[in-house]
Amino acid sequence: VKLYAGTGCPELASNIAGYLRMPLCERDVIVFPNDNLFVQLHTSVRGQDCYVIQTTSAPVHRNLMELLIMLQTLRLDSAARITAVIPYLCYARSDKKDQPRVPITARLVADMIEVAGADRYITMDLHAGQIQGFFSIPGDVMTAFYILTDYLKKKLPVMKSPVVVTADLGFAKKARNFAQKLDTPLAFIEKRRVSNDSKAEALTFIGDVKDRDAIIVDDEINTGGSMVQAVNLVKSCGARNIYMVFVHPVLSDPASQILSALPVTEFIATDTIPIPAEKAAYFGDRLKIL
Numbered sequence: 001v002k003l004y005a006g007t008g009c010p011e012l013a014s015n016i017a018g019y020l021r022m023p024l025c026e027r028d029v030i031v032f033p034n035d036n037l038f039v040q041l042h043t044s045v046r047g048q049d050c051y052v053i054q055t056t057s058a059p060v061h062r063n064l065m066e067l068l069i070m071l072q073t074l075r076l077d078s079a080a081r082i083t084a085v086i087p088y089l090c091y092a093r094s095d096k097k098d099q100p101r102v103p104i105t106a107r108l109v110a111d112m113i114e115v116a117g118a119d120r121y122i123t124m125d126l127h128a129g130q131i132q133g134f135f136s137i138p139g140d141v142m143t144a145f146y147i148l149t150d151y152l153k154k155k156l157p158v159m160k161s162p163v164v165v166t167a168d169l170g171f172a173k174k175a176r177n178f179a180q181k182l183d184t185p186l187a188f189i190e191k192r193r194v195s196n197d198s199k200a201e202a203l204t205f206i207g208d209v210k211d212r213d214a215i216i217v218d219d220e221i222n223t224g225g226s227m228v229q230a231v232n233l234v235k236s237c238g239a240r241n242i243y244m245v246f247v248h249p250v251l252s253d254p255a256s257q258i259l260s261a262l263p264v265t266e267f268i269a270t271d272t273i274p275i276p277a278e279k280a281a282y283f284g285d286r287l288k289i290l
């Protein structure tokens with residue numbers, strides 16, 4: 001077995017390698033002056049079972065292209081089996097034709113990963129389960145649900161009448177799983193997007209958060225718009241402390257700045273996407289990365 005890492009999530013890759021007690025294999029990733037990428041493996045992978053760990057968060061196209069080139073490099077060097085390990089899969093939100101004349105880019109990304117040479121893929125908490133159907137190679141979609149709920153369970157004794165709140169109806173089923181696991185009630189926010197992506201408008205709140213601690217859950221935070229609205233809404237409904245829980249910290253600028261100004265006790269996320277130190281600094285010790 002050989003483990004390779006792209007440059008997208010070096011810390012996570014090295015943690016995975018450390019956990020497995022395996023080295024990350026040497027390779028060069030070079031950016032030419034014309035912005036073209038070049039990859040070279042230091043040793044042969046002929047007949048080997050190879051894993052490439054590469055997240056596809058920002059810079060999305062650079063990270064995606066690097067993944068594709070690494071997969072092709074392994075294929076051309078006669079690897080026996082290649083698994084793309086993609087902690088955060090880009091374009092997952094482009095998963096349906098919900099307007100006329102729009103693409104389904106998640107499908108395109110799945111196709112490219114296969115064509116580049118992957119035999120299998122492993123990813124985390126896909127935005128929508130059906131994206132698995134865009135791949136014709138087998139894959140595993142892992143979930144952060146257990147580490148997030150294990151962490152929250154330890155916090156329950158200091159919370160007052162906690163209630164899980166879903167910031168998006170699309171996440172309602174998963175939020176119910178959180179509520180069941182934590183043995184709390186569930187509340188819902190109905191949200192409507194008012195433009196293509198960047199602005200969300202929270203419309204309706206269903207549930208009871210008065211004098212309770214709210215655990216707001218979602219799969220990812222991008223601009224932070226949904227969470228800002230969610231926090232304002234639960235606060236106006238009388239919530240006490242607020243915990244914000246999300247798997248993928250996309251945190252496009254200036255989300256960190258905006259979110260950290262909110263009355264939130266703790267921001268709990270995972271390391272599927274590295275958070276640069278300058279962004280993490282906004283949150284200080286209120287940010288917990290699992």
Ligand code: R5P
Nearest residue numbers: 168220221222223224225226
């Ligand atoms: C949307 O469908 C997702 O579940 C998240 O609610 C969304 O990605 C958050 O985006 P933003 O932070 O830009 O509001």
